Amino acid sequence: MARPKIKGLLYFPFDIDFFEDNKIRIVKARYRSDGVMIYLFLLCEIYRQGYYIKADEDFLYIISDELGIDQNKVKQVLNFLLNKSLFDNTLFSSDKVLTSAGIQRRYQLGIKERMRKSKEPLEVGRYWLLKKEDTEPFIKCTLFEDIPGKCDSFSGKNESNSTEKSANKSKVNNNKNNTVFQSPELESAFQMYLLVREHNYGAILPEQVQALREDLLSLSNKPEEQIAIVKKATAGGYKEFRGMKKGKRTSPAKKKDNFNNFDGRSYDQEMYMGLIEK
Incomplete structure (x- = not known):
């Protein structure tokens, strides 16, 4: 009998500068060790499943029970992580899905060696956030096929290609690019x-x-x-x-x-x- 395919990771890359990241420092300053522990627990659950998880109310109860942390505090930390863009906030609001572009980049790295031995590419769908040019060849994203020529990542509902929405999106991107002082x-x-x-x-x-x-x-x-x-x-x-x-x-x-x-x-x-x- 063929061995069942493993969708998730057995381990994932962990940056040695993890605790030097300002976002992690702020999480620790605000919620102390509980905040960091909840974030790491979520990462482990995501990579266990693949590159995303559904985080409904029942899942929050599970986190609370597993870590021995009050459920209200779990919700507070999760909202804080979303506000700090450690998870994609738009995708969570629309589908209660936890993931991020960074998580998916590390996921690609984690399965790269395994996919070298595979004859078929790994198929991903509507929760894939990386652009087409950032997606490894061994990953087949159905989103790219459904929308020809579209390389933008999915976040929430698909946007139309109207001139007005394109202009609004451009303004948002420009704002993001201008949020760091030169000094x-x-x-x-x-x-x-x-x-x-x-x-x-x-x-x-x-x-x-x-x-x-x-x-x-x-x-x-x-x-x-x-x-x-x-x-x-x-x-x-x-x-x-x-x-x-x-x-x-x-x-x-x-x-x-x-x-x-x-x-x-x-x-x-x-x-x-x-x-x-x-």
Whole structure:
């Protein structure tokens, strides 16, 4: 009797810099070890099945029971992971399916050696997110055949090819491409500010993050001033950025601000490490 085909993986690639990823750091800072454990559990379940899983209410009960974590907290962590794009939010909203482009890239890598011995390609369907040019030859996506010439990934319901929707999609892509500051030091300071802001005020929507970037650019066009504004907001725990005051500066010893006892250059790093260790 032929051995049954294994659809999922027996093990999956794990990046040694996993805990250095800012998204994982934020998950750990917000939900501590429970958040990371839930994410890893979901990854294992996905790769056990293949490249996606259905996550209905019953499945959330299973996670809660398996990990000994309250179901409400499981829901909170899952929503947070979706908001941080660790899973595809649109596909989950439409079909309660958990997967991502990154998960599917690693899945391809995991089955590559196995598929070399296979005479037939592996068939995938409507939950495949990778574009045609990013899909390995040993994977046959029925989505590409159903829609000739379409190489875009599927996320939710199929879009029509109308001029209006194409224009809207282009605008979204342009917004995504413009969400990183050119200065690495400024981007690093901004990411640290987001971490502290989320810790103080809760999750931030992508639109809010973009608005914060635009507000910062409106306050100053000089990178050194922008960095100073971000660090000041981080140290002060501000919900929004505030412009730098012009004129003569008073010495730190004479200021009455409660934050003057801290070194501005090292305080943001100390706060960051404190959040991660909690």
